[in-house]
Amino acid sequence: MFLMFYRRLSVVVSVILLCLALSMVVEWPTEAWPIAALGSPLAARLFQAWLAAVLLTGMACSGTVSILRLHPLVREGQRPHTFVFWVLPALATLLAAVLLPRASSPIHALGGLAGTGIALPLIIAGEYRTIDPHAKGHQIARLGLNFAAYAIALVLFTAIRQSRAHELLLALATLGGSGLLALDLLYAARQNLKQTGLHALIVGLVMGEIVLALSHVRMSNLTAAILLLLIFYLGTGLARQGLLGSLGRRVLIEFAAVALIGLVLLLRYGP
Secondary structure, eight states, rough: HHHHHHHHHHHHHHHHHHHHHHHHHOOOEEEEEEETTTEEEEEEEEEEEHHHHHHHHHHHHHHHHHHHSSSSHHHHSSSGGGGGGGGGHHHHHHHHHHHGGGGGSHHHHHHHHHHHHHHHHHHHHHHTSSTTTTSSHHHHHHHHHHHHHHHHHHHHHHHHHOOOOOOHHHHHHHHHHHHHHHHHHHHHTTTOOHHHHHHHHHHHHHHHHHHHTTTOOOOHHHHHHHHHHHHHHHHHHHHHHHHHTOOOOOHHHHHHHHHHHHHHHHHHOOO
16 A cells, blocks of 8 residues: 555656646747626636646646545545545646746746645645544644645735736635635634535635735735735634634634734834
8 A cells, every 4th residue: 555655646746747847848829808807807818828737737636536545534435525635736736837837947947846846745645644633643744734735825825916917816816725725724623514614715705805905005025925824824723713612812812913923023024
């Protein structure tokens, strides 16, 4: 089983990295159609590179599924909601597929490809390890996945701030990305999936609204991304405490203190 796991993991990651490398050297044609949204013009551009990104994301999901099925609990049907374990590998692959072809230099592109080659197998292996909450090393794996989720969130928020797309599209991208990341983070609380999904949706909606508001505020992209990450951290933290039924005065004071300290540090030392 151990050998089969690493053999399948190496195949999945190798195929994704190969396709990512090809996407960095292939020039894709572009087509555009004018669309009106909420009374304002919205130029919707269809990049065939986006189609490649979607296909790569599908490969990441299917590859992760094939690896998760090696776990005894999945084979026995004791973990029915394995789609939650696809979130981090899928978003990491999607961001790599979208951002790497737009890298400012070949060195940055190769560095991003190498980083993806390191992060992706670690994320998939971490997801596999957290299937069994009683397994040895579960807490360490979950901690690593939490770090990966917040790192992906920072990259996502930075990319959204740097994008020149319509603000409505940016808000929808934020809603979808942060909602899925929140689902991954909150699912670790092992509560009812409907309640977990509702809390994750609320976090996504809040983040989408904040992105819309910040689109009218002048600040550097990195500062805005860090601010969004701080808000996302507070939102998922409060949602987790709410799911666990431990959202009391002490917890609210602690989160308020974290928010205040983070905001002061950002205003004082932010880029």
